[in-house]
Amino acid sequence: MLCDVSKVHTGFGIMPKVTHCTEDENWGKPGYSKKVFVATSLSQKGGWASVDKVIERLENNYWKIEVSNFQSWMLGFTRFEGEWKTTELETNKILVEYTYTLHSNVALLYPLNWLFTNTFWKTYMKRVIENVRQMAYTNEPYIYE
Secondary structure: OOOOHHHOOOOEOOEOOEEEEEOOOOOOOOOOEEEEEEOOOOOOOOEEEEEEEEEEEEOOOEEEEEEEOOOOOOOOEEEEEEEEEEEEEEOOEEEEEEEEEEEEOOHHHHHHHHHHHHHHHHHHHHHHHHHHHHHHHOOOOOOOO
């Protein structure tokens, strides 16, 4: 969660690549947020896309974040919540469990939301986790403290 998010969210299909973040001086501390910017894609014009906020953080154990304030229509989704839990299995071997919840306030879109979440979003997040894995293998430095 403390890495350069542009190296994790690299885009896929309709999901744009994250280019950078601003207003992130306190990122990583519960209650603080950052603005996320993306490249142009089929679904977005590029520029400011959303806000990431840290809801809860237990160092070396658990993070809960919220992505909201979407600047383009997101199939009726109002926010995404992600939870990241780590468990040390043995020296240099850590289990990472990442779950997400997508919230929508348009009941008519629930079938489309379900389809999107269980097909495209699931595939996209597997790619994100693989990017995180590669960063860990190459000892990618953190950009936040």
